[in-house]
Amino acid sequence: NEKNEGIAFSRNRGIDAARGKFLCFLSADDMWRQNYLEEMVKLTTLGFPVNSFFYSNYFLVNENNVVIGKTDFPKIDNYPNFLITVTEQAKMNTMFVNYSSIFAPTDLWRDNRFEFNFGEDLFHLLRCTLIKKLPFIFHNGHLILYRLHNNNTTSKNFSKIAENNKKIFERINELAGRQIF
Numbered sequence: 001n002e003k004n005e006g007i008a009f010s011r012n013r014g015i016d017a018a019r020g021k022f023l024c025f026l027s028a029d030d031m032w033r034q035n036y037l038e039e040m041v042k043l044t045t046l047g048f049p050v051n052s053f054f055y056s057n058y059f060l061v062n063e064n065n066v067v068i069g070k071t072d073f074p075k076i077d078n079y080p081n082f083l084i085t086v087t088e089q090a091k092m093n094t095m096f097v098n099y100s101s102i103f104a105p106t107d108l109w110r111d112n113r114f115e116f117n118f119g120e121d122l123f124h125l126l127r128c129t130l131i132k133k134l135p136f137i138f139h140n141g142h143l144i145l146y147r148l149h150n151n152n153t154t155s156k157n158f159s160k161i162a163e164n165n166k167k168i169f170e171r172i173n174e175l176a177g178r179q180i181f
Contacts, residue, residue: 001013008117015113018109022105022106024102025099031061031147037103051134052137053108053134053135055136057073067145075138101144122168123171
C-alpha cells in the first residue's frame with residue numbers, strides 16, 4: 001500500500017490478489033516452521049469439510065528467536081465445545097487461535113473478509129464460528145513461532161484490548177440478531 005491502511009485492508013487486499021487454491025497469512029514478526037505448509041496441505045487431504053479453516057499450536061519465542069514457551073491446546077472433540085472455548089476465551093480478552101497459523105481455501109477467505117484494524121483476527125474468528133458456523137480444524141503440531149516483544153501491535157495496545165473487544169462483541173451481537181456477549 002502507498003500508505004498504511006491498517007491490517008484488515010491489507011489482508012483483504014491480499015485476498016483479492018491471491019491466485020492459489022489456498023491462502024494463509026504470516027504476521028511480520030512471526031515465522032512458520034519449515035514444515036508448516038506441508039503439514040497444512042496434508043490436513044486438506046484427510047476428508048475434512050472443504051470450507052474449513054486449519055490452525056495449529058505454536059512456540060513462543062523472544063526477540064532473539066529463542067523458544068521461551070509453547071501452547072499445547074487440547075484437541076476440542078466437537079463443534080459445540082469449540083464454540084464454548086472460543087466464546088470463553090473472547091470474554092477473557094484472550095484468543096487461542098493464532099492467525100499466523102490459519103490456512104484455508106482462498107475462496108473461503110473471499111467469503112469471510114476482515115473488519116477492524118485492531119482485533120481483526122478475533123472478529124473474524126467469532127464471525128466465522130458463531131455466525132457462519134464454519135469449522136476450524138486443529139493440527140496438534142507446533143508449526144508457528146510467535147514472537148513476543150514490546151513492539152508488536154498487541155503489546156503496544158494491550159490496555160485497549162478490553163475496550164476494543166466490546167466493539168467487536170457489539171458487532172457480533174448485531175450480526176447474530178441476539179445477545180451473545
